[in-house]
Amino acid sequence: MALPSGATMNITIRLQYEKDHVSFSDIAAAIGKAGGDIVGIDVISSSKVHTVRDITVSALDTKQCDLIIAALKKIQGVKIIHVSDRTFWMHIGGKIETNSKIPIKTRDDLSRVYTPGVARVCKAIAEDPKKAYSLTIKRNTVAVISDGTAVLGLGNIGPYAAMPVMEGKAMLFKQFAGVDAFPICLDTKDTEEIIQIVKAIAPAFGGINLEDISAPHCFEIERRLKEELDIPVFHDDQHGTAVVLLAGLLNALKIVGKKLEDIKVVVTGIGAAGIACTKILLAAGVRNIIGVDRHGAIHRDEKYDNPYWQEYAQITNPDNEKGSLSEVIAGADVFIGVSAPGILKVDDVKKMAKDPIVFAMANPVPEIDPELAEPYVRVMATGRSDYPNQINNVLCFPGIFRGALDCRAKEINEEMKLAAAKAIASVVTDDELSETYIIPSVFNNKVVERVRQAVIEAAYRTGVARKDNIPLGGYMGEQK
Ligand SMILES: NC(=O)C1=CN([C@@H]2O[C@H](COP(=O)(O)OP(=O)(O)OC[C@H]3O[C@@H](n4cnc5c(N)ncnc54)[C@H](O)[C@@H]3O)[C@@H](O)[C@H]2O)C=CC1
Numbered sequence: 084m085a086l087p088s089g090a091t092m093n094i095t096i097r098l099q100y101e102k103d104h105v106s107f108s109d110i111a112a113a114i115g116k117a118g119g120d121i122v123g124i125d126v127i128s129s130s131k132v133h134t135v136r137d138i139t140v141s142a143l144d145t146k147q148c149d150l151i152i153a154a155l156k157k158i159q160g161v162k163i164i165h166v167s168d169r170t171f172w173m174h175i176g177g178k179i180e181t182n183s184k185i186p187i188k189t190r191d192d193l194s195r196v197y198t199p200g201v202a203r204v205c206k207a208i209a210e211d212p213k214k215a216y217s218l219t220i221k222r223n224t225v226a227v228i229s230d231g232t233a234v235l236g237l238g239n240i241g242p243y244a245a246m247p248v249m250e251g252k253a254m255l256f257k258q259f260a261g262v263d264a265f266p267i268c269l270d271t272k273d274t275e276e277i278i279q280i281v282k283a284i285a286p287a288f289g290g291i292n293l294e295d296i297s298a299p300h301c302f303e304i305e306r307r308l309k310e311e312l313d314i315p316v317f318h319d320d321q322h323g324t325a326v327v328l329l330a331g332l333l334n335a336l337k338i339v340g341k342k343l344e345d346i347k348v349v350v351t352g353i354g355a356a357g358i359a360c361t362k363i364l365l366a367a368g369v370r371n372i373i374g375v376d377r378h379g380a381i382h383r384d385e386k387y388d389n390p391y392w393q394e395y396a397q398i399t400n401p402d403n404e405k406g407s408l409s410e411v412i413a414g415a416d417v418f419i420g421v422s423a424p425g426i427l428k429v430d431d432v433k434k435m436a437k438d439p440i441v442f443a444m445a446n447p448v449p450e451i452d453p454e455l456a457e458p459y460v461r462v463m464a465t466g467r468s469d470y471p472n473q474i475n476n477v478l479c480f481p482g483i484f485r486g487a488l489d490c491r492a493k494e495i496n497e498e499m500k501l502a503a504a505k506a507i508a509s510v511v512t513d514d515e516l517s518e519t520y521i522i523p524s525v526f527n528n529k530v531v532e533r534v535r536q537a538v539i540e541a542a543y544r545t546g547v548a549r550k551d552n553i554p555l556g557g558y559m560g561e562q563k
């Protein structure tokens with residue numbers, strides 16, 4: 084399996100140097116010696132004594148960036164003013180904004196979009212609340228809600244730090260499926276308070292995407308909101324991840340010629356994503372799944388404080404295997420990591436059954452470096468976009484919400500999720516299928532439309548669609 088080398092990063096170093104003491108070639112030499120490549124130079128200002136330049140440098144990773152900066156700091160007469168990188172630039176001022184669909188050019192326009200004209204529209208909705216779907220943003224808008232407790236694999240970094248991820252999710256909703264999404268990060272970790280806040284803001288939204296809320300309180304939050312709201316509530320880290328994982332596994336198993344019911348699967352990280360991945364695999368027919376968290380395999384001889392693990396032990400691990408990841412991985416056909424960086428070792432992979440499938444999905448750093456695993460695995464996938472086979476919930480949530488909004492589904496149920504998984508898997512044809520192409524790219528424009536259609540069909544089949552007529556046409560088309 085050929086893998087690209089890790090993605091490089093560009094940083095721009097604004098520095099001032101004293102012309103009499105330092106030459107640019109000293110600076111270039113220091114950067115080169117520390118392993119950086121200069122890819123751009125801009126002169127910002129120049130006087131007889133000093134010059135200020137922006138030097139854009141390509142480096143392998145943050146560690147190498149630190150080495151480059153340290154090397155520059157050592158040169159007498161050089162002062163680093165600031166360092167920025169492209170990723171940070173893309174975040175300056177946030178990544179999304181609100182736009183009006185109609186320009187307000189005249190007084191007449193003003194009196195229609197706002198008072199007094201708007202009052203008639205408000206009254207129409209007050210008389211018939213369903214009209215909120217046709218006369219407000221509700222029909223096409225999803226709230227992306229987080230409390231910042233399980234942001235990617237970064238853990239409990241809080242609501243301010245969670246915002247860039249939620250803004251990113253909102254961008255993906257819009258770009259891939261035309262769904263308007265709004266990031267809302269809550270400064271509370273209290274389960275009941277989160278439930279009440281989400282219920283209170285629900286009138287503006289056609290769906291709720293819960294994101295990066297840690298286990299176990301994410302389960303209660305989702306359960307209650309599903310029960311108490313009449314719009315789809317979907318915890319993406321659970322179900323979006325599970326859907327894409329199943330899609331990838333269906334295709335990976337075709338390559339190795341194994342069947343769901345015959346494989347042994349080890350899942351690490353029995354939190355939001357791990358429990359949902361396990362449940363979708365059981366629903367799809369897998370019989371032997373062993374969950375491993377920090378203390379080892381989850382089994383039936385242990386009494387867990389976490390009620391979800393207590394239940395997990397009952398529905399998994401048919402042979403009641405005990406021990407560490409390194410022990411229970413022996414003979415496994417599939418490893419699914421939704422836990423923490425670097426916890427799967429090469430020696431563990433070597434103990435797996437023939438043609439191992441390794442989905443190391445922790446973000447941003449997977450459970451095993453794909454380049455280390457490469458010689459020993461048949462199919463390797465990560466959650467990242469810089470390696471082949473990206474198993475990431477971004478393949479699911481835009482299309483699944485597009486479908487749910489278009490048929491005005493009151494929920495996203497198991498049938499809709501299974502349909503979405505099969506739809507994603509189907510985008511890769513048998514001719515295209517290979518070890519490095521088990522799952523379509525998020526940029527494959529068939530993905531969202533196929534998921535949307537499959538989800539709409541499943542919604543009507545299971546009686547949760549509330550639109551009288553099946554919505555036809557492409558997802559970008561206006562829905563009446
Ligand atoms: N590729 C994808 O689409 C997705 C990837 N993820 C990744 O999965 C990971 C977990 O996410 P969530 O389930 O939302 O978080 P969570 O906080 O609900 O669950 C994480 C679980 O991993 C366990 N864990 C932590 N360190 C461990 C270790 N060394 N060994 C075994 N278990 C360990 C924790 O005890 C916890 O049970 C994160 O890295 C996240 O980025 C999550 C959702 C989607």
Ligand SMILES: CC(=O)C(=O)O
Nearest residue numbers: 235236320446475476
């Ligand atoms: C992809 C995603 O949702 C996560 O890593 O949390």
Ligand SMILES: [Mg+2]
Nearest residue numbers: 235294295320
């Ligand atoms: Mg997430």
